Amino acid sequence: DSGVTQTPKHLITATGQRVTLRCSPRSGDLSVYWYQQSLDQGLQFLIQYYNGEERAKGNILERFSAQQFPDLHSELNLSSLELGDSALYFCASSVDGGVNTEAFFGQGTRLTVV
Amino acid sequence: DQQVKQNSPSLSVQEGRISILNCDYTNSMFDYFLWYKKYPAEGPTFLISISSIKDKNEDGRFTVFLNKSAKHLSLHIVPSQPGDSAVYFCAASGTGTASKLTFGTGTRLQVTL
Numbered sequence: 001d002s003g004v005t006q007t008p009k010h011l012i013t014a015t016g017q018r019v020t021l022r023c024s025p026r027s028g029d030l031s032v033y034w035y036q037q038s039l040d041q042g043l044q045f046l047i048q049y050y051n052g053e054e055r056a057k058g059n060i061l062e063r064f065s066a067q068q069f070p071d072l073h074s075e076l077n078l079s080s081l082e083l084g085d086s087a088l089y090f091c092a093s094s095v096d097g098g099v100n101t102e103a104f105f106g107q108g109t110r111l112t113v114v
Numbered sequence: 115d116q117q118v119k120q121n122s123p124s125l126s127v128q129e130g131r132i133s134i135l136n137c138d139y140t141n142s143m144f145d146y147f148l149w150y151k152k153y154p155a156e157g158p159t160f161l162i163s164i165s166s167i168k169d170k171n172e173d174g175r176f177t178v179f180l181n182k183s184a185k186h187l188s189l190h191i192v193p194s195q196p197g198d199s200a201v202y203f204c205a206a207s208g209t210g211t212a213s214k215l216t217f218g219t220g221t222r223l224q225v226t227l
């Protein structure tokens with residue numbers, strides 16, 4: 001158990017809908033990352049937050065948004081869902097989000113868009 | 115633009131032998147490198163890391179080698195065990211624009227009996 005909690009574990013929704021994925025980081029970790037893993041693909045970095053503020057942005061679509069709340073949990077909002085958004089979405093956390101620190105991953109949310 | 119590359123999508127090794135997983139990177143701003151292991155339906159698990167000031171880091175059966183001039187790192191697993199069968203991701207981070215943890219596409223290792 002990495003200490004990072006993601007909910008829900010599975011989500012099935014229709015095209016055009018909006019969903020929210022939730023992540024609770026490890027106790028004491030200030031930084032949260034979101035990654036997307038499509039079928040047989042690597043982990044694509046979406047976005048990173050540190051202590052409530054956006055720190056880095058990757059290949060995140062405009063239909064997607066995220067935020068980190070004062071209690072440090074984070075939410076990833078996916079809207080106008082398309083079939084191609086079906087993927088595993090991972091959240092990770094690290095102590096300070098800086099270099100030379102490893103990130104710890106949650107078990108992921110499997111999103112299926114039908 | 116794939117800044118961290120794992121060119122071998124899969125690798126099969128016999129139990130007891132050495133497994134060597136390779137990773138190349140292009141961004142010279144990367145100075146910290148990590149290996150993660152992933153089982154199906156689970157999140158990646160941190161395995162071992164190396165800072166750019168070193169060329170080798172060892173932890174039990176796992177050793178990571180870094181060749182900065184070639185922008186290449188490798189993970190050696192000796193001896194390989196069936197429980198090592200998983201997908202292995204190489205990752206890198208650094209300063210500035212390289213500060214996010216960037217992953218390779220993974221190598222699926224199968225250790226056979």
